[in-house]
Amino acid sequence: MLSLFQRKLQLPTDSPPSSGDKEKGLMRPEPVASLLSTTRRQKLLEHIWQRTSLSRQHFASLYLAPLQRYAALVQQFPASEAHHHAYPGGMLDHGLEIVAYALKLRQSYLLPSGTKPEDQVVQAEAWTAAIAYAALLHDIGKIAVDLHVEHADGSTWHPWHGPLTHPYRFRYRQDREYRLHNAATGLLYRQVLDGEIL
Template identity: 70%
Template structure:
């Protein structure tokens, strides 16, 4: 989380408002799931680790670009954090389709859980 915050230029309170609640909601949904069955992050909680790692990586890449491309510098500066947030949110949810299609979760009582039912 610290690594992600450092890749923004936001004060901590604003970072908490824009990012942390989204991370908490994501964590509530995926915290017990693997990111894959046999490949990367194939362990309990791997989906959460993977999602946050990709957010940090996306923000690192985002720092290399002035967006929107071709806009005046004042406009790029004014929009910088919005572009960073969009990059982070996109990175965070990039694998959510997996849990809707590829993952079957059986609860301790034998019932099946589906992500559309919420955490």
């Protein structure tokens, strides 16, 4: 299990092939199915499902759908410029890994603490989902404040516009403020969590 969370700062060998236009430095948005199709990402999705107590149908609506929306939004962005998961697709890998790890840790706790056991049982799945969503969203603000993303025509893309649909390029902002991404999460959680989940 630990091997799923250990990453080197290099491109994973089973990543989907880049569909970018190398001459112009453009990347094409990948379909969600392609983004999540790697062997490693499929294993992480399976680990996430195993750590819930849900049927496949309920898992699809409460976990898989938000994970798919997250994948569509973060595409091939790295999770950092020079630290953890600093490779194409690193943000997606990091999101899946941290959800799987958070759910593993969650199994060791009875929540909410200090309440009656019967209340903990009734609320167990809600707390599990809340922990998964918090883990998934903890770094999503990076795509709003750390990256400058533009389309081929030079127009700027912002993540609150929704997933990328046209070829794009990105660079890290030189003037970015470390940890500002924590505050920016509030701008983006509705892109991943729909009204029914909330």
